[in-house]
Amino acid sequence: MTATARVETSDLQGAQRLLAAISRSFETKVVGQARLRETLLIGLMTGGHILLESVPGLAKTTAAQTLADTVSAQFHRIQCTPDLLPSDIVGTQIYDAAKGVFSTQLGPVHANLVLLDEINRSSAKTQSAMLEAMQERQTSIGGVVYPLPDPFLVLATQNPIEQEGTYVLPEAQMDRFMLKDVLDYPDPAEEAEVIRRIDAGVFLAEAKQTAVADLEDVRKLQALTHRVYIDPAIVRYIVGLVYVTRHAEQYIDPQLAEYIEFGASPRASIAFSQAARALALLNGRDHVIPEDVKSLAHRVLRHRIILGFAAVAEQVRVETVIDAVLGSVQTP
Template sequence: MTPDALQPVRDHIASRIIGQQRFVDSMLVCLLSDGHLLVEGMPGLAKTTAVKALADSIEGDFHRIQFTPDLLPSDLIGTDIYRHEKGEFEFREGPLFHNVLLADEVNRAPAKVQSALLEAMAEQQITVGQRTYPLPDLFMVLATQNPVEQEGTYHLPEAQLDRFLMQAVVTYPTRDEELLILELDASEQQRNEVVPPKRLSQQELFAIRRAVSAIYIDPKLLSYIVDLVQATRQPKLYDDALARWCRFGGSPRASIALARCARARAWLDGDEFVAPHHIQLIAPEVLRHRLLLTFEAEAEGITTDEFINRLLNLVAIP
């Protein structure tokens, strides 16, 4: 399988979204790496539209659920319904049993809902009472959150943040891109029919994932990945400023995520092996939600991306 197999998916997303190439690439890397994506951005930046465009391009069921403070775990998982004619309970599946799940404003849900989502993301299964139900082979969570509006929100626990393979940050479009957005909106209003996109089958997707997992990574680059993650835990070995800024670093899951995403990035670029620039390109998305900065860093206005960029400049490339 070659990157051309994903061209219909790219074309459909490009027909709905102007710009945001890094965000689109993050969605594709997560899809090919069998991971989940956390999307952060201001309202109105087409986060939901992009996720829907991706889901429309893939064979499978899609469901969007708006997370609210009164949401219950059963609203996600499903519940047992008593069938009087049978005299027994029957399980009715919830939104988690869809292939692609958009969790809109995920940080508005309370802790019990977060824990239900955590089990699904971590184990690809859910538990109801004493029974465990497997989720589909193709199961991807794309969760959005607003970075500024904190009223009525619940902080995502670090354990759940770590289950997201990547965190994408969606920024404002440029002036030229915004003009194109207005043109796209006008053309969509005048369009009578929407032509359904050519959908990528699940068999094709799984074949692509096997091709991605076969991408070669040199042992020296595996050591480089480990050095990067180790440096988030022991920053004092590299720089005093890094040591002041970071409280907690990435876990071994971060190293695994870096290797998997680097393979997917190399495959998307049409390369047969991973190079250092593939690792550096996806490092911010893989690491930014796994680091916890100090109060001193926040007082100095240091962001996780600035910490990661400094880290990439200090850790030697083999």
């Protein structure tokens, strides 16, 4: 799992300049939310899909649109509702009566960056339509396969407050999201800054974000991320963390271990290694350190460790279990 080629100093410096420019452009419209910016950049650099959870109004849509504009990416937003059909996402065949033939109309998933807003409001059938797109990077319409654009990134959001008319995402689909981030409210100073920028017209439709990069720059960043060095000791540390989630009773407080119904799959180890490489590059390094893995633990594991009913009843948070797992494995 180690990289095949080390990152040259000139490439590292170029990546730093590009990432700094993207971050500055992002921050002109998105106030605060530093971890959200980091999470979205990790997704962009790895091609891994992101699940965002928060109450409404915390700039998820603004962040996705701003990131797409910043890197000249095609952006589509899909508002998920119970009556949304799979064809509304992937596309369908339309009959042309004048010509007597069917033509294919591609759906909004055919974009570089796709925002699935309130994904848990769509039916299980519609949610499953996204699986092929997310995993295989293609869709099938009328027996014909249509590749998705490169790069391709799905950002899905869900609202944890109102559960009426929602459908719980199946574990198989949750596992396909590289990271799950939970957003917090802004502090008073940040909220005041949002109001100031609204008054200044920053968020008006005509005030479109100026691109500071293009899709070729994104592809180069992705290739560079893959070359970031990850030591075998770090790989063993990652695998050890994921292993503990499956055999928790042997390593953490037995009472906490009883709350776990299912541990994380090997996709967690893959997500750790890919995201840690991206985080190292974001921090100006050509190699992964244990702190990269630790800072990603909540985002990688919170949607992969399945807690039982007792944990819900006793209000035990999955982050508490993850912290116990981190404390049980020796840092290399």
